Amino acid sequence: MSLNLVDADFFLEENKFKQYCTEFLQYSQRIGDDWQWRSIKDSTDGYMIKTHFLLKNRSISSGRVDIVNDEPTFLCVEEDLDDSQEAGVSEVSEVIRYEYHVLYSCSYQAPVLYFRASFLNGKPLTLDEIWKSVHECYRDRLWQGPWDMITQQEHPLLGQPFFELHPCRTNEFMSSILSNLHKQNKHTNYIISWLSIVGPVVGLHLPLSYAKANLEETSDYEQKYGFG
Numbered sequence: 096m097s098l099n100l101v102d103a104d105f106f107l108e109e110n111k112f113k114q115y116c117t118e119f120l121q122y123s124q125r126i127g128d129d130w131q132w133r134s135i136k137d138s139t140d141g142y143m144i145k146t147h148f149l150l151k152n153r154s155i156s157s158g159r160v161d162i163v164n165d166e167p168t169f170l171c172v173e174e175d176l177d178d179s180q181e182a183g184v185s186e187v188s189e190v191i192r193y194e195y196h197v198l199y200s201c202s203y204q205a206p207v208l209y210f211r212a213s214f215l216n217g218k219p220l221t222l223d224e225i226w227k228s229v230h231e232c233y234r235d236r237l238w239q240g241p242w243d244m245i246t247q248q249e250h251p252l253l254g255q256p257f258f259e260l261h262p263c264r265t266n267e268f269m270s271s272i273l274s275n276l277h278k279q280n281k282h283t284n285y286i287i288s289w290l291s292i293v294g295p296v297v298g299l300h301l302p303l304s305y306a307k308a309n310l311e312e313t314s315d316y317e318q319k320y321g322f323g
Contacts, residue, residue: 105266105269105270105273105274106204106205106266107199107204107205107206107266107285108204109199109201111285112199112206112285112286113141113199115284115285115286116132116143116197116286117132118284118286119143119284119286119287119290119305120132120143122284122287122304122305122308125304125308126302126304126305126308128145128301128302128304128305129145129146129147130143130144130145131143131144131145132144135252140252141252142196142197142198142199142209142252143196143197144194144195144196144197145194145195145299146192146193146194146195147192147193148190148191148192148193149190149191149193149298150189150190151189151190151191151228189214190214190215191212191213191214191220191228192212192213192214192215193210193211193212193297193298193299194210194211194212195208195209195210195294195297195299196208196209196210196250196257197209197286197290198251198252200262203262203263203265203266204266205262205265205266205269206262206265206285206286206289206290207259207260207262207265208259208260208290208293208294208297208299209248209250209257209258209259209260210257210258210260210297210299211255211256211257211258212224212225212228212258219256222245222246222247222258225245225258225297226245228297228298229245229296229297233295233296244261245258245259245260245261245296245297246258246259246261247259258297260293260296260297265289265293268292269285269288269289272288272292273285273288287301287305287306287308291305291306
């Protein structure tokens with residue numbers, strides 16, 4: 096399913112959110128990116144989840160992670176590390192486990208990115224540590240918008256403390272992006288476009304394979320309906 100924007104402002108309905116998530120998960124399965132859907136027991140609610148590990152700040156023996164200009168450098172480590180692997184990595188680097196959740200907000204009619212982060216010993220990162228982990232270029236923009244800021248909130252489905260990238264201006268910046276695509280007769284998966292923008296702020300980078308899959312779908316749509 097691809098987006099066909101008509102209105103000046105775009106508010107995502109929950110059923111469309113789930114359809115975009117289904118499509119996104121199919122892409123993820125195709126490229127081995129490990130996103131999953133978690134359902135809530137005795138409820139129609141659910142969310143997408145992905146867990147990965149980041150190496151921070153120190154060089155490792157393989158030379159894959161280095162300090163560059165005294166700036167923290169991160170490397171994504173494939174989920175799941177077993178105990179021996181985690182022990183080996185933690186001897187030479189600071190490892191942080193990130194867990195990302197994509198939920199639907201009925202209040203904002205938009206997707207919301209929740210996440211939590213902890214060291215291998217289980218100690219969670221504080222809000223201050225989360226802010227310090229955000230790259231400077233994103234930190235400046237967080238204060239100015241469109242993402243507003245990172246806050247600590249209760250997970251609406253799990254009732255546990257999570258960090259949230261506030262969605263109050265999601266519809267504003269997504270409407271602008273999707274409107275431009277619509278003018279070019281381009282069609283896109285909302286979740287891919289949205290997550291490509293907000294994810295990197297908190298260390299979540301979508302592989303370029305998603306963009307390729309999105310382009311392939313756009314091409315198929317254009318051939319079917321005579322665009323392009």
